[in-house]
Amino acid sequence: MIKLEKIKEERKKNKLIFFFKGSDEVFVNTIRRLIIEEVPTLAVEDIEIKDNGSALYDEMLGLRLGLCPIKTDLKSYNLKEKCKCSGEGCAQCELKINLKVAKKGYVKAEEAQSTDPKCNFVQPEMPITKLLAKQKVDLQMTAIMGNGRMHAKWSPGWTYFKKEPVLKVGKVNDIEKLKEACTDNVFDFKGSSVKVNQDQLYESNLLEYYTEIDSGITLDYTDNFIFVLESWGQLSYKEMLSQSAEILISKAEELEKLI
Numbered sequence: 471m472i473k474l475e476k477i478k479e480e481r482k483k484n485k486l487i488f489f490f491k492g493s494d495e496v497f498v499n500t501i502r503r504l505i506i507e508e509v510p511t512l513a514v515e516d517i518e519i520k521d522n523g524s525a526l527y528d529e530m531l532g533l534r535l536g537l538c539p540i541k542t543d544l545k546s547y548n549l550k551e552k553c554k555c556s557g558e559g560c561a562q563c564e565l566k567i568n569l570k571v572a573k574k575g576y577v578k579a580e581e582a583q584s585t586d587p588k589c590n591f592v593q594p595e596m597p598i599t600k601l602l603a604k605q606k607v608d609l610q611m612t613a614i615m616g617n618g619r620m621h622a623k624w625s626p627g628w629t630y631f632k633k634e635p636v637l638k639v640g641k642v643n644d645i646e647k648l649k650e651a652c653t654d655n656v657f658d659f660k661g662s663s664v665k666v667n668q669d670q671l672y673e674s675n676l677l678e679y680y681t682e683i684d685s686g687i688t689l690d691y692t693d694n695f696i697f698v699l700e701s702w703g704q705l706s707y708k709e710m711l712s713q714s715a716e717i718l719i720s721k722a723e724e725l726e727k728l729i
Contacts, residue, residue, distance in 0.1 A: 518609060
């Protein structure tokens with residue numbers, strides 16, 4: 471039986487770390503790929519530029535806006551190919567965002583006006599461009615639903631997994647050398663005593679390096695997986711996980727019908 475067990479939750483960073491128990495690499499990697507490639511979000515796809523007096527070319531301005539994550543309401547928006555309008559464009563598959571600024575200084579994401587108050591740019595302080603006196607930008611954006619398989623701008627976040635490490639400390643030959651090498655606080659040093667800090671263990675990428683510099687440190691792995699999930703802000707990490715599960719079930723049902 472597959473079991474999920476939370477290790478660490480950082481809400482301010484939109485980050486979740488948990489154990490994946492009772493599974494294998496294939497299934498865990500399937501969930502990872504579904505999150506990155508299949509979970510849909512909103513992103514700017516088309517831009518009508520009426521005026522752009524900034525130093526950025528129209529293409530560069532469009533690129534920046536396309537990569538700005540937008541808060542996404544999965545209940546209100548559909549992928550175009552699944553929308554009732556058959557992809558022609560409607561309020562259920564398109565979001566209009568206007569940006570009109572004519573003042574000296576930075577143009578920030580919070581100055582864009584969305585037609586849907588629930589779906590604005592995630593980072594309000596994100597700079598879009600910079601204007602000098604008498605310069606202005608005036609444009610209308612159309613955001614649509616898409617997924618990371620189409621373009622990275624629709625990917626809801628980043629995720630990876632690794633085997634659960636078991637780090638053991640025996641007789642350390644050179645404590646000072648280990649102290650110098652330990653830049654991630656995996657070890658707690660008290661005099662000649664060295665203990666493993668479990669709170670930092672699962673996020674460390676230096677464990678194998680520690681075994682190389684001192685023979686008193688050994689490293690093994692269990693059959694459990696540590697799954698790290700970080701959201702860019704369009705969706706919560708809970709929405710990303712639940713949506714990936716729904717997509718997997720849908721794909722399994724489609725395969726069953728074909729068989």
